[in-house]
Amino acid sequence: xxxxxxxxxxxxxxALYPICRSITGNGVRTTLEQIKRYIPLTVHEVPSxxxxxxxxxxxxxxxxxxxxxxxxGKKIVDFHRCNLHVVNYSVPVKKKLPLAELKxxxxxxxxxxxxxxxxxxxxxxxxxFCLSHEQFLQLSDGxxxxxxxxxLEDGSLTYGEYLIRGETSDExxxxxxxxxxxxxxxxxxxxxxxxxxxxxLSQGTHRYSYRFLFVPGTIGAITWLWANEPQxxxxxxxxxxxxxxxxxxxTYKRSRQGTAEIDRVFAHVLSRSENxxxxxxxxxxxxxxxxxxxxxxxxxxxxxxxxxFGHYPEYHTSADNLSFIHPQALVDSLTTCLEVCSVxxxxxxxxxxxPKCEPQLGKRGLYRSVGGTPPPDGVDGLVLLWVxxxxxxxxxxxxxxxxxxxxxxxVNEAVKLLVKHGLLRECRESFV
Ligand SMILES: [Zn+2]
Numbered sequence: 001x002x003x004x005x006x007x008x009x010x011x012x013x014x015a016l017y018p019i020c021r022s023i024t025g026n027g028v029r030t031t032l033e034q035i036k037r038y039i040p041l042t043v044h045e046v047p048s049x050x051x052x053x054x055x056x057x058x059x060x061x062x063x064x065x066x067x068x069x070x071x072x073g074k075k076i077v078d079f080h081r082c083n084l085h086v087v088n089y090s091v092p093v094k095k096k097l098p099l100a101e102l103k104x105x106x107x108x109x110x111x112x113x114x115x116x117x118x119x120x121x122x123x124x125x126x127x128x129f130c131l132s133h134e135q136f137l138q139l140s141d142g143x144x145x146x147x148x149x150x151x152l153e154d155g156s157l158t159y160g161e162y163l164i165r166g167e168t169s170d171e172x173x174x175x176x177x178x179x180x181x182x183x184x185x186x187x188x189x190x191x192x193x194x195x196x197x198x199x200x201l202s203q204g205t206h207r208y209s210y211r212f213l214f215v216p217g218t219i220g221a222i223t224w225l226w227a228n229e230p231q232x233x234x235x236x237x238x239x240x241x242x243x244x245x246x247x248x249x250x251t252y253k254r255s256r257q258g259t260a261e262i263d264r265v266f267a268h269v270l271s272r273s274e275n276x277x278x279x280x281x282x283x284x285x286x287x288x289x290x291x292x293x294x295x296x297x298x299x300x301x302x303x304x305x306x307x308x309f310g311h312y313p314e315y316h317t318s319a320d321n322l323s324f325i326h327p328q329a330l331v332d333s334l335t336t337c338l339e340v341c342s343v344x345x346x347x348x349x350x351x352x353x354x355p356k357c358e359p360q361l362g363k364r365g366l367y368r369s370v371g372g373t374p375p376p377d378g379v380d381g382l383v384l385l386w387v388x389x390x391x392x393x394x395x396x397x398x399x400x401x402x403x404x405x406x407x408x409x410x411v412n413e414a415v416k417l418l419v420k421h422g423l424l425r426e427c428r429e430s431f432v
Contacts, residue, residue: 005327005331006326006327006328006329006330006331007327009192009193009196009327009330009331009334010192010322010325010327010330012034012038012192012195013184013188013189013191013192013245013322013325014322015034016031016034016188016191016192017182017184017188017321017322018083018182019031019034019181019182020063020079020083020181020182021178021179021180021181022061022088022089022120022122022179022181022216023058023061023089023122023157023179023216023217023218023219023220024048024057024058024059024060024061024155024156024157024158024216025060025061025062025063025155025158026062027181028158028159028178028179028216029043029158031178031191031214032158032159032160032178032214035160035191035195035214038195038196038198038199039162039195039198039199039202039212040162041160041161041162041214042160042161042162042163043158043159043160043161044158044159044160044161044227045156045157045158046156046157046159046223046227047154047155047156048060048153048154048155048156048157049154050157050223052219052222052223052226052227053222053225053226055219055222055223057156057157057219057223058122058123058157058219059152059153059154059155060151060152060153060154060155060156060157061088061089061150061151061152062150062151063079063083063086063090063148063149063150063151064149064150065079065080065147065148065149066078066079066085066086066090066129066147066148066149066150067079067146067147068102068129068144068145068146068147069144069145069146069147070140070142070144071142071143071144073145076135076139077129077131077135082116082182082318083181083182084116084117084118084130084181084182084183084317084318085116085129085130085131086128086129086130086148086150087105087107087119087120087121087126087127087128087129087130088118088119088120088121088122088181089120089121089122089152090121090126090127090128090148090150091125091126091127091148091150091152092127092148092149092150092151092152093127093146093147093148094145094146094147094148094149095145095146096143096144096145096146097143097144097146098141098142098143098144099139099140099141099142099143099144100141102144102146105127105128105129105146106128106129106130106131106136107119107128107129107130107131108130108131108132108133108136109132109133109317110133111313112133112313112317112319113132113133113134113137114132114133114134115132115314115317115318115319116130116131116132116317116318117130117316117317117318118130118180118181118183118316118317118318118320122219125152127148129146132318157216157219157220157223158216159178159213159214159215159216159220159223159224160178160213160214160215161211161212161213161214161224162198162211162212162214163209163210163211163212164198164201164202164206164209164210164211164212165209166205166206166207166208166209166210167205167206167207168207168208168209169209169234170207170208170209170234170236171208171209171210171211171234171235171236171238172208172209172210172211172235172236172237172238172341172344173211173213173235173237173238173239173292173299173301174194174197174198174210174211174212174213174238174239174240174241174337175194175212175213175214175215175221175238175239175240175241175288175292175301176190176191176193176194176213176214176215176240176241176242177190177215177216177217177220177221177242177287177288178191178214178215178216178220179216179217179220180217182318182321183316183320183321184245184320184321184322184324184325185243185244185245185246185306185312185314185315185320185324185325186242186243186309186315186316186320187217187242187243188245188325189241189243189244189245189246189325189329189330189333190240190241190242190243190244191214192245192330193241193244193245193330193333193334193337194212194214194241196334197212197241197334197337197338197341198210198212200334200338201338201341206341206345207345208236208237208341208344208345209234210341211235215288217287217288218288218290218291220288221288221290221291221292222291225291225292225297232297232299235299235300235301236261236300237260237261237262237265237300237301237344238262238292238299238300238301238302239262239266239289239301239302239303239304239337239340240287240288240289240292240301240302240303240304241303241304241333241337242287242288242303242304242305242309243305243306243307243308243309244304244305244306244329244330244333245306245324245325245326245329245330245333246306246307246312246314246324246325246326246329247306247326247329248306248307248311248312249275249276249277249278249306249307250270250273250275250277250278250304250305250306250332250333250336251277251278251279251280251304251305251306251307251308252266252267252270252277252278252279252280252302252303252304252305253279253280253281253282253283253286253289253302253303253304253305253308254279254280254281254282254302255282255289255292255293255299255300255301255302256282256289256293256295256298257293257298257300258281258282260300260302261300261344261347261398262300262301262302262340262344263300263302264398264402265340265343265344265347265398266279266302266304266340267279268343268398268401268402268408269336269339269340269343269408270336272407272408273336275332278308280308282302286303286309287303287309289301289302289303304333304336304337306329306333343398343408346397346408346412347396347397347398347408348396348397348426348427349391349393349394349395349396349397349426349427350387350391350393350397350415350418350419350424350425350426350427351391351392351393351424351425351426351427352388352389352391352392352423352424353422353423353424353425354388354423355392358385358388359388359423361381361384364421364423366384366417366418366421367381368380368381368384369381370382370385377413377417378410378413379410379413379414379417380406380410380414382404382406383404383406383410383411383413383414384414384417384418386400386403386404386406386411386414387400387411387414387415387418387424388418388423388424390403390404391424393427397411397412397415
């Protein structure tokens with residue numbers, strides 16, 4: 001797979017789309033197997049009944065079939081045509097019942113009469129079907145046969161993890177949820193971008209270690225935090241990827257800390273891009289940043305989305321399909337995440353080795369116009385002056401870029417030039 005190729009990511013999503021995922025079960029395992037075609041995941045199984053903080057790992061759910069037949073014996077709703085037709089985590093049922101009774105188990109979207117809603121019932125045992133409102137209105141009185149062939153038994157919760165070891169044990173955590181059935185933006189886009197990001201990062205060497213999680217939403221993140229509590233202090237930055245394939249602008253939701261380095265890096269990278277973007281403040285509702293940012297952990301973990309969930313009508317419906325996501329949007333999300341990782345990698349602190357008055361740049365061939373024609377190496381004179389002035393061992397390169405109002409990459413280029421000329425050295429103690 002050529003990594004920044006949106007078409008390939010879209011094809012990966014198309015391959016995952018038919019799988020009926022849930023928070024547990026074989027759909028998750030099959031999905032992790034598919035991800036393993038690109039990156040070497042470690043798959044963990046946590047037994048049902050395990051207490052994880054205030055939660056309990058649920059029984060494992062698997063489904064083989066589900067349908068509704070009318071009085072003529074014709075299947076009018078068929079799980080094999082669309083896995084959203086079954087309320088996810090429905091208990092097994094096989095019986096005949098009149099329409100009036102069946103109706104209390106049917107869910108539709110009157111505002112979007114052609115779409116099938118996505119419903120779950122993870123933590124209370126019940127059953128139901130989802131169908132288009134158009135079809136619902138056509139149901140005639142009479143007896144119906146319902147069959148939901150599922151199992152809800154002791155088993156395990158499955159999640160995948162991939163650690164790319166860097167030069168230090170400090171970690172960047174990147175997490176996505178893997179529990180939704182045939183829905184593309186939420187959550188297959190996050191899986192595809194995460195997988196490609198992991199694959200691309202695995203091909204280089206890095207200062208940070210990168211830990212990728214592929215977990216069922218909420219209970220998966222809680223289980224991971226429970227199982228890894230002593231190690232979470234290694235997480236220095238992180239973000240959750242969710243809903244990154246629609247055509248809306250990129251949206252970054254700040255971590256609970258609000259001004260963590262990851263929050264500032266996303267703000268910087270997005271503000272310097274040519275595309276529209278949004279930055280929203282933290283709130284305790286959303287994706288798995290809720291768990292990573294719970295007060296007992298308070299990790300610097302934000303969330304990367306495009307249109308925020310709930311702000312597009314296709315959210316949690318059959319209209320969140322393969323045509324709702326766009327290859328270019330996937331590429332834009334991936335590219336932005338790569339740039340953020342690149343800034344994190346390079347964001348260090350330096351010391352000016354000639355701090356008493358300005359060094360004489362002319363005799364080093366570094367004297368250049370400020371704001372005029374760019375020099376051949378592309379490093380603007382004003383950026384050199386900012387780097388020299390603020391490199392006192394207290395300001396990181398991101399601090400300098402923010403204060404000088406210029407691109408991080410330009411600051412980084414200026415640093416390389418000044419280091420080459422012996423005017424700057426890295427302040428090692430800044431990142432121990
Ligand atoms: Zn969702």
